Amino acid sequence: RPILVRAETRGGVTFRGDGQGAYGGLSFEDGAHHQTWDGFNFTNMAAEQTGIIEVGGYVPRRPPHHITVRNIRIESSTTGRATSMVGSSWDHGIYIAHAAGTGPHDLIFEDIYVDGRGGLASAVHFDHGDEVNPAASDVTVRRLTVVGTQQAIILWEPALHDITFDSVTIRDVLRFAIRYESIGASGITFANIT
Numbered sequence: 001r002p003i004l005v006r007a008e009t010r011g012g013v014t015f016r017g018d019g020q021g022a023y024g025g026l027s028f029e030d031g032a033h034h035q036t037w038d039g040f041n042f043t044n045m046a047a048e049q050t051g052i053i054e055v056g057g058y059v060p061r062r063p064p065h066h067i068t069v070r071n072i073r074i075e076s077s078t079t080g081r082a083t084s085m086v087g088s089s090w091d092h093g094i095y096i097a098h099a100a101g102t103g104p105h106d107l108i109f110e111d112i113y114v115d116g117r118g119g120l121a122s123a124v125h126f127d128h129g130d131e132v133n134p135a136a137s138d139v140t141v142r143r144l145t146v147v148g149t150q151q152a153i154i155l156w157e158p159a160l161h162d163i164t165f166d167s168v169t170i171r172d173v174l175r176f177a178i179r180y181e182s183i184g185a186s187g188i189t190f191a192n193i194t
Contacts, residue, residue, distance in 0.1 A: 007039035017045030031062030051095025060133035063099035082150035103134030116149030
């Protein structure tokens, strides 16, 4: 059955890390599916070679799918190591990796705010994938606001397909608004980017 997890008041619930070492907020792995998370804040966490929100993972397992994340704020107290224009770009707001079989798919991110001034490399990063453990596909990101990351959006994996970014506002990034290094990708759409 589909599951809805929502704050009673949108933005009224904050997941707060301890400020010590790696500490992520949400991780959708190993077949997580048909979930909607709505209305949460994330503070005082460190994304170390991952994201405050992660889909898929470094060790490929069953694919997460039909996940919706909306009305989320990742605040500037979340940290990473991308503190300069050429600093390490390993730590992200949302990190979307690979998974076995079909790869992560049917993902929606709506009304997301990422303040990366604590050293996050990006608001949204796609990485990893091969024939056995594909990268993500069928992903929609709507109404994303990005402030102060090193790069706002990173498309890194060669096999990415069917990904849409619509209504994105980017400001005060250190290096790139969009870093597109996904050779052979298809069905990538950018619309209404400011």
